[in-house]
Amino acid sequence: MGTALPRDKSDFSVAVRDPVWKHVWLTPALRDITLTAPFLRLYRIRQLGPTECAYPGATHTRASHSIGVYHLARRILDALRSRGADKWVTESGTMSFLAAALLHDLGHFPFTHSLKELPLEDHEILTARLILKEPLASAVRASGADPFMVASIIDKTGTVAPGMAADKETVFYRHLLSGVLDPDKLDYLNRDAYYCGVPYGLQDTDFILSRIMPDIDHGIVIDSRAIMSIESVLFSKYLMYRSVYWHRQVRIATAMMKKAIFAALQNGLIQSERLYEQDDEGIYGLVGSLDYPERALAIGVRERAFYRVLCEIPFRQDNPEHARLENLAIRSEAEKDIARFLAEETSLPVAFVDVIIDIPERISFESDLFVVDEGKHFTESSTVFSAGTVARFTESLRMLRVAVAPRIGKAAEGIPDIAAKLAKCLHLG
Secondary structure: OOOOOOOOHHHOOEEEEEOOOEEEEEOHHHHHHOOOHHHHHHHHOEOOHHHHHOOOOOOOEHHHHHHHHHHHHHHHHHHHHOOOHHHOOOHHHHHHHHHHHHHOOOOOOOOOOHHHHOOOOOHHHHHHHHHOOOOHHHHHHHOOOOHHHHHHHHOOOOOOOOOOOOOHHHHHHHHHHOOOOOHHHHHHHHHHHHHHOOOOOOOOHHHHHHHOEEEOOOEEEEOHHHHHHHHHHHHHHHHHHHHHHOOHHHHHHHHHHHHHHHHHHHOOOOOHHHHHOOOHHHHHHHHHOOOOOOHHHHHHHHOOOOOEEEEEEEOOOOOHHHHHHHOHHHHHHHHHHHHHHHHHHHOOOOOHHHEEEEOOOOOOOOOOOEEOOOOEEHHHOOOOOOHHHHHHHHHHHOEEEEEEOHHHHHHHHOOOOHHHHHHHHOOOO
16 A cells, blocks of 8 residues: 555645634535535534423534544544555555545434434445435545545445445545544533533543554554543443433433324334435424324424433343343333323323333444553553443443423322332333
8 A cells, every 4th residue: 555645734725613622624625525425414403403402502403513523533643644544554554544534424313322222224325325326426526535445444344335345445434433532422421511511421532533543454542641532431421321311301302203203104104215315404304294103202302301310220231131121112012001000090091192202222332442551451550440340431430210291290199109100000010
C-alpha cells in the first residue's frame, strides 16, 4: 500500500460553526454532501428522540452529531498519521474515512435506538445502501472518496457491497470509526451532556488525542498513561445512561412509540420499508394516519401524556423468565395478561393498549483497547475497571418497568402489593 501525503489543508476551507467543537472545517465537496437530501433528513431527526421531555435542551439533531463525528475523525486520523499511520494510509482512504464519519448515521431511524428491537434492517446497512445510490454516490466520489470503501467502512457485514474486499486499510478505518475511543462516542458523550445541561459526559478530548497510537490491525492502541481516558469514557457512558438515555420518562416515551409501531407492523398496516425514510415528524404522521388502537400511544407521546410506572424490577439476563420477555411478541402476550389482571383488580376496562412492559435493549461497554507498555488489554491492565466491573455496568442499568395509561394509573397504584403481584403475573419469581 502506497504512502500518501496529507491532503492540502487549504482544501478544508468551509467553516461550520458548532457549539461543541467551535469551527469545523470541511472541503467544498464534503460541504456539498451535507446538502444532499439524505443528509438533510438528519436535521429533522433529534439525536436523543423524546429526551427533551426530561431535558428540554436536548433538541440537537443527528446532523449536528454527524458533523461532530466527522470533525473528531479528522483530528484522530491526523494524530495517528503523525505517529506512523501515514505508512499505510492513502489519500483516497483518508477521504473515504472522513466521508464515512460524516455519513455514518445516514440510515438511522427516529427515536434514537429504541426501534432497533423491531424487525427492521440495521441502520448501518441502510446507510451503506444510500451511499451507493444517487445523489450520494456522485457526491462522495467528487470529495475524493471511494463510495464502495465508504460503504464498507460503515457496513461491516459486507451485505451491501459484497464484491468489496475489506483490505487492511479499510479494516483499520472500521476500528477507528467504531471502538473504545471512537469519534462517534467522543462526540455524543460531549454533545449530549452539553445540550442536556449535565456534566457526566464531558471528556478530555485533547488529552485523549495526545495519547492514542496507531496499529494497522487494531486501529488504536494506548500506553498506561491513557488508561484514565478509557475509565472516563466508560464511567461517563454509564452515568449518561443512568441519568439521560435511560431516564424513566424517556424509557416510557420510547416504549410507547415502539409498541405503536410494532403493532402496526404485526397487523400489516405498514411495511418496514415505509419506516426507513421517516424523520421525527414523518413517523408521527405515518402512525397517526392509521386507524388502530395503538396509534393512541404515539399521540400520547406527542402530547406528553405519558404512561405511569407501576413497578420497577431489576432485569436479570441470566434469568430465563426475564430473558424471554426480550422477545417483543412474548412481551405483548404478557401485556395482555397484565391487562386482564388489572381489569379484575380495579373493575375498570383495561385493554392491551393500556399496558406497557419496558425492557432496555442490550448494550455493551467496549473496553478492549490494548495497553502496549503493560502488554495486555485494558480490563487486564492496572485499571480498577475489571471485566466483571464493566459487565456490572449493564446489569445495574437494565430495569424492567410496567406502566399503564394515565386513566387507570391511580386505581392501579392503589392495588395492595402491586409490584409483587405484577412480578407473579409475569412469572418473574
